[in-house]
Amino acid sequence: MSNPHVIRHQRHDSADRPFIVIWESTRACPLACLHCRAEAVPNRDPRELDTPAAQDLLRQIAAFGRPAPLFVITGGDPFQRPDLTELISYGNEVGVRVAVSPSGTPTLTADRLKEIHAAGAAGLSLSLDASTPELHDGFRGVDGVYRWTLDAWDTARELGLKVQINTTVARHNLDDLAEIVRLVADHGAMLWSAFFLVPTGRARSLGLLTPSEVEDVLNFVYDVGLTVPAKTTEAHHFRRVALQRQILADTGDDHVRTLGLGPLYLELRERARELGLLEAARRVRRPPLDVNAGRGFVFVSHTGSVHPSGFLPLDAGNVRTTPLTEIYRTSELFTGLRDPDRLGGRCGSCEFRRVCGGSRSRAYGLTRDPYAEEPWCGYRPGSFPHQRELTALLNADAPPPAPTPAPASPPPAPVPVPAPAYDPHGEQQGAP
Template identity: 45%
Template sequence: MPDYNQAPFITIWEVTRACALKCLHCRAEAQYHRDPRELTIEEGKRLIDQIAEMESPLLVFTGGDPLMREDIFEFMEYAIHKGLRVSMTPSATPKVTKEAMRRSKEVGLARWAFSLDGSTAEIHDYFRGTKGSYELTMKSIQYLMELEMPIQINTTVSRFNIHDLENIARKIEQFGTELWSVFFLVPTGRGQIKDMVSPVQHEEVFRWLHQLKSKVSFDIKTTAAPHYRRYVMQQQAEEINSPIKKVRDNIGRAAGINDGKGFVFISHIGDVYPSGFLPVLAGNVRNIPLADIYRHSPIFTSLRDPNQYKGKCGVCEYREVCGGSRARAYAVTGDYLESDPFCIYQPNIQK
């Protein structure tokens, strides 16, 4: 496994908080207009230099809506020139044109990600807070298919769409999607605890995703749900009647990623957090190099030390590969080292 004490597997840069949508779950509480304090083009390029020096992790441009910055293509081209694999998660707005997609493909964008939170306009538009968002999303995905641009679909599981996940999956199959990134709502920003699915429903969705994975052509990844890895390994251990320590973590992708562990988030003004869902400030790239913050901040180092986890997460046999959602623990309890309150698993420390 990579040494996440030294470098992240994935870096998320929120290039702006400006966005034309009003999503119910928006962790950024995005606004219609850009913040004058955003990193400048020069500061952004210095940040990209620092990211490239950290063993070239995957870089994702996010927001708000990255297309609200006119210089996003300059950042994109610069990062790709530095050898980074770059992805982008724009909002489905009129700024998503075929020309924007074509330009992204020409400069070498690895993947374009769109959010789809319902299989119908009624469900998706309600969640996105903007009428017409679903129609624009469908039109934009069609553009990507015509351009043969790799597609990623992001879906946030909530009480608004848990009943619709099977229908969403069927639509995703039709798009020729490479990856379905299934987010589990964290109550931060505009997200509310009442909008989350229950701990039992988390487990039910895990079971369904695990079964679905062998039936579809696209890859499935979970976000803000490290206990999905625990669930899969638990099933594997039961299938072969073996202790967990003898089960190989072959779920795919990088193992053991969590907030601050293989993951780092930079805000539009240069503030550095363990993730966008864990708003605990560790420093700012305007005065401290990103690598120094990631490697030496007490916040990051504690998050990478399972011995500091509290409650059942601290004694769980899956804590190295799961560790529970540190962001959800913080959102619900106020302590990012507490147990994940939306995990139903009871550790067996005898295993």
């Protein structure tokens, strides 16, 4: 088999510590994005974590141990917080890598980017939802967002900041995805993330994709993975697709016929070919990381409430009263979501459930049951024709056994963190 490690697993036991912590630092934002999870508003909420409370949150993250989880400050628009650079610097002092996920607004200036770079930001993620100003600005609700985003992108790259580009996959841009990838390839990015909508916040009013359309887009994302490093957000069955495509490449089977891909995939693949996106520029694909809501991922709201995802509005506690380490490791919600045997419907009987698990956020958004089957997955358990090869690949790709927990010890003393590479391979749910 050409590449037995198709899925990357977290280096640490996901029951002990998350890979990534997203903090919704504020809901204040001048944009009016059609899909906004936070239903952002123009003004800051007086209940937000203030500077001392945010610094305490950073210490709680450091208490998970070294290396600490990646900490992403998002919103709303984090540039609405005057203490943003102070918090980035403090994170470095206590041993926490801090990345920033701002909105494309007039606050996204070269001077602001220089400030967060000087403060020690590990990287930046930006949203690009179309290849043209008309489509992107229409989706974001404000004229000029497209230009601000591209200018900030180029400036960040010139400063040496690692840049991740997030694209919301929705009806408005299904035919534009190849052009977006071309922009990512031209401007350069550490990672392109295709985010699949979850029906929360304003996104409830947007048209939903069908499972077959999702399957087509996931396979397109796989195709362009040798041109740009690509991942998905809230489409955990991309890990299934990666495993299937690896096996089909090894067996020489036609993936279009075997997987039953449809006209959307064929159109995207043809457009990608026309744009030169199928001419491999990278030697290896970026394997998707096995992270899911509550399993390597945690979201902290602007008021300090803790959720398995920014799109899964079930409350497991608050960092003002309970340490984040305790909430993540012991709350019934988080421990339950880490148990694949609790999954229902097709997810519960699926041979891919331990490396996929489906979007718990979308399951909850459409059924009010976080353990329900993934509504945007059309796979029928057991239908993949190469089950023996799949079993061998899953066994070869299994994570190592979790290490025996070390005796409890006090949090490590603050240690400055050298400028690390920003590698937000976790699911950046909650990014604008």
